[in-house]
Amino acid sequence: MNGQPLLExxxxxxxxxxxxxxxxxxxxxxxxxxxxETMGLVGESGCGKSITALALIGLLRHPLMIGxxxxxxxxxxxxxxxxxxxxxLRGNRIAMIFQEPMTALNPLSPVGRQIAEMxxxxxxxxxxxxxxxxxxxxxxxxxxxxxxxxxxYPHQLSGGMRQRVMIAIALACGPDLLLxxxxxxxxxxxxxxEILDLIRELSAAKGTAVLMISHDLGLxxxxxxxxxxxxxxxxVEERAAEDVFRSPSxxxxxxxxxxxxxxxxxxxxxxQRLREISGVVPPVSAFPKGCRFNPRCHASTDRCRAEDPxxxxxxxxxxxxxxxxx
Amino acid sequence: MLSFIVRRLLQTLPIVLAVAALIFVMFSVIPGxxxxxxxxxxxxxxxxxxxxxxxxxxxxxxPVYVRFGKYVADLATFDLGTSFRTRQPVAQVIADxxxxxxxxxxxxxxxxxVVGVPLGFIAALRPGSWVDTISMIGAVSGLxxxxxxxxxxxxxxxxxxxxxxxxxxxxxxxxxxxxLPSIALGVAPLALLARTTRAAVLEIMNADFVRTARxxxxxxxxxxxxxxTRNALVIILTTIGLQFGxxxxxxxxxxxxxxxxGLGSLLVDSVTLRDIPVVQGSILVIVLLFLLINMLVDVxxxxxxxxxxxx
Numbered sequence: 001m002n003g004q005p006l007l008e009x010x011x012x013x014x015x016x017x018x019x020x021x022x023x024x025x026x027x028x029x030x031x032x033x034x035x036x037e038t039m040g041l042v043g044e045s046g047c048g049k050s051i052t053a054l055a056l057i058g059l060l061r062h063p064l065m066i067g068x069x070x071x072x073x074x075x076x077x078x079x080x081x082x083x084x085x086x087x088x089l090r091g092n093r094i095a096m097i098f099q100e101p102m103t104a105l106n107p108l109s110p111v112g113r114q115i116a117e118m119x120x121x122x123x124x125x126x127x128x129x130x131x132x133x134x135x136x137x138x139x140x141x142x143x144x145x146x147x148x149x150x151x152x153y154p155h156q157l158s159g160g161m162r163q164r165v166m167i168a169i170a171l172a173c174g175p176d177l178l179l180x181x182x183x184x185x186x187x188x189x190x191x192x193x194e195i196l197d198l199i200r201e202l203s204a205a206k207g208t209a210v211l212m213i214s215h216d217l218g219l220x221x222x223x224x225x226x227x228x229x230x231x232x233x234x235x236v237e238e239r240a241a242e243d244v245f246r247s248p249s250x251x252x253x254x255x256x257x258x259x260x261x262x263x264x265x266x267x268x269x270x271x272q273r274l275r276e277i278s279g280v281v282p283p284v285s286a287f288p289k290g291c292r293f294n295p296r297c298h299a300s301t302d303r304c305r306a307e308d309p310x311x312x313x314x315x316x317x318x319x320x321x322x323x324x325x326x
Numbered sequence: 327m328l329s330f331i332v333r334r335l336l337q338t339l340p341i342v343l344a345v346a347a348l349i350f351v352m353f354s355v356i357p358g359x360x361x362x363x364x365x366x367x368x369x370x371x372x373x374x375x376x377x378x379x380x381x382x383x384x385x386x387x388x389p390v391y392v393r394f395g396k397y398v399a400d401l402a403t404f405d406l407g408t409s410f411r412t413r414q415p416v417a418q419v420i421a422d423x424x425x426x427x428x429x430x431x432x433x434x435x436x437x438x439x440v441v442g443v444p445l446g447f448i449a450a451l452r453p454g455s456w457v458d459t460i461s462m463i464g465a466v467s468g469l470x471x472x473x474x475x476x477x478x479x480x481x482x483x484x485x486x487x488x489x490x491x492x493x494x495x496x497x498x499x500x501x502x503x504x505x506l507p508s509i510a511l512g513v514a515p516l517a518l519l520a521r522t523t524r525a526a527v528l529e530i531m532n533a534d535f536v537r538t539a540r541x542x543x544x545x546x547x548x549x550x551x552x553x554x555t556r557n558a559l560v561i562i563l564t565t566i567g568l569q570f571g572x573x574x575x576x577x578x579x580x581x582x583x584x585x586x587x588g589l590g591s592l593l594v595d596s597v598t599l600r601d602i603p604v605v606q607g608s609i610l611v612i613v614l615l616f617l618l619i620n621m622l623v624d625v626x627x628x629x630x631x632x633x634x635x636x637x
Contacts, residue, residue: 059540084545091543098541103534108556108631117552121543153632169542 005032006176006209007056008072014051014060014233015067016284023284024067026052026233033177038203038210040224040241042217042256046281048233049213050099053179056211057094058086074176092122095170097199099182101162105154111165112138112150118172137168141198160191167198174206181213196223217256221245229253232281232292239318249320251297252277291323299324331625338617343398345613349606350397354390360410360600384410397606406610407603411596416607420589424611426496427588430581431573433504434512435566442516443562446523451550453528461520468517473576477510477583494584507584511577515569519562526561530554560631567623571616 014026026048033039041049054060056071058078071078073094078086098104105114115137116130125133131150138146141164154162163183170178180199184192200223203210212223220227221241229237229250237250248254255277265272279296282288291309294300303323312325360380381387385396400407406416445465449458484506485493497503530536531554539549578590585591589608596604628634 057541059537087543087545089543090541096541098534098538100534104538106535106539106553106557107633108560109553117539117544118542121548155633166538169538 004075006035006037006074007033007211009052009056009069010072011069012052012055012071013066013068014048014055015065017063017065018285022067023287024233025064025284026055029069029230029233029235031228031235031238033209033211035176036204036207036209037226038200038212038224040220040227041211041213041230042215042220042227043230044215044281046283047230049230050181052230053096053181053211053213056177057090057096057179059090059096088122091118091175092173093175094177094179095173095175096179097163097166097170097181097183099185101159101166101186102154104166105162107154110151110153111157111162112152115150115165115168115172118169122173133172134168137172138165140171140202141165141168143168158191159187160195163187163191163195164198167195167202171202171206171208175208178203178208178210179213180210182215183212184219185214185216192219199223217245217260229256232287233284234292234321236293236322237318237320239314239316239320243316243318249314249318249325250293250322251299251324252293255296291321327625327628330628331621334621334624338614338621341617342610342614346398346401346606346610347394349609350394353600353602353605354393360384360386360602406607409596409604410601411599411604416603419592419604420607420611423587423589423592423608426586427574427577427581427590428615429504430507430511430577430586430588431570433508434510434573435515435570437508437512438516438519438569439566442519443523445516446520447527447550447558449520450524450527450531451546458524462524465517465520468513469521471513473510473514473579474583476513477507477580480506480510481584494586496585496587507580507586510583511573511580514576515566515573518569519565522565523558523562526558527554530557533557556630560627563623563626563630567620570619574612574615 009032010030012026012029013024015022016025029048029052031039041052043049051060051064054064055066056073056078060066066079073089078089081089105111112131112134115134116125116127119125119130119133120127123130123133134150135146138149143149143161143164149157149161154165157165166183178199183199184195187195196219199210199212202208210223212220214220221244224241227237227239227241227244228235229244229252231250231252237244237248237253239249244253245257248257255275258275259277261274277296282292282295288295288305290303290305290307291297291300294304297304301323307323309321309323309326311319311321313319314325378387385393388396397407404417406420408414409416409419412419445457445461449455449461452458481493484491491505492500492503493506495503536549536553539553544552574589577586577588578593580586581588581590582594589612593605593608593612595601596608
């Protein structure tokens, strides 16, 4: 049982329905996450990271839907689970933290109650027991004076505190998998590090595997052993984090790494323009033919414009989706 | 909380004064007096001397500023004056009519809330379903139907054809008499409430915290009960408060149609007769009612939504 990966995603396809047509917003996405492992998923906004996470927890809503492929969690295909069983997994064994702690909590409900709901839903606790457990949960995410804070409403807490509450909710039932969708993007830089440390520490203590989604390569490198790079709905590269940095294989990954601003670079090399990848991620309805990155790629050829590249295994155990490596 | 209520009450004071002044000005500029209105409808022909005497008796020959001064001074002592027509204190006249109007207003709002809010919820939870389509078509029709016509149709169907309910009158407080006018008056706020509720619920359905609730593994029923309802309630309550004002205002038409002995029909009769003290008093009381109900709504909203400060 323990040899089996916790999560196996195979050829996942997510469709976006627009009238009678369906666009594949996410396509051919395959990856696995082992128990207790932390994997990163990077890419620009709009490349399909968030909806991939929503698909994993079964929360895609119209006009988005799973269009194909399988998601196996703990050996069971979750798309085939009845709704009630899926609800039993959700929150309990697969939990999710969202980007915006401002709006992700109910403004009219005390935070303690919002944590307590987890114990009532999944652990069969009474509200009274659950409220007590909520105080402990709040203490575990290092919110000071938790017994008073549980009575606070979200608007009385700072962004960082709210995100701590979100973490307390997500980890309340000791899930096997935590989906962290840009958990620090909306926070101050100083608070970001605290929140990341908290996620790392608590997930390690509970043996929770983490899928960390971010557009911030630096953050991903810091947190994760393995990184998947997504572009326009496809996984274009997946490797160990340090390899991605040292020798990015896909031109898109290379562009992402090159566009990282380096501290002190100006002192060493003088004032320079920050590197960028020209152009933007194409909309779902206008994915280009061939390799989806070709219009923005500095090395694209006629073949790239005509033929969709397939996955090529790399000697270091990762893979890349690029004609140059075939 | 108490200081919030007191402050809100004090805030209504300038509004009441402004309304009083407005009504006063309006009735000083429109032509006709109590005396002239008696000969207008041809019931009796009064000669100029009698008219002058009547005007003097009611103090109508004083200059406007003197009359306004007297009026405000009386108001300050809660004296609304004396009816020209019945020679009774206005406060007494209004008090007799207040209860039927309150009955009518509350009954029609109750009807609107009990039917409209659940309808809006069901429509929003099943967007595009037949319940949604039919109720929203109904809501648009309900908003656009003239109340006067609707009242007549209800009378025709339920009183004349089916004979289930009395067609008009107060019936000495018999609740059966309340049903038809309440429905006629309640259909418009019902339609508006259904639409507002639907829009509010649909919007909250897409809120991030609802997605969070779903990610916790909550069933849709619990999402609605634990997270959605409270948030929708703030918007619904505010709409209810505002609709109360509309209902009391439009009771004028319905009361006249159903011969309902309330403030509305009193107002219409008094305007026709230029019984100015009664008109002024009734309008003031209606405005006060509206302000009080909306204050109550504000207090309730502040209890539900902790982000609303008691200021």
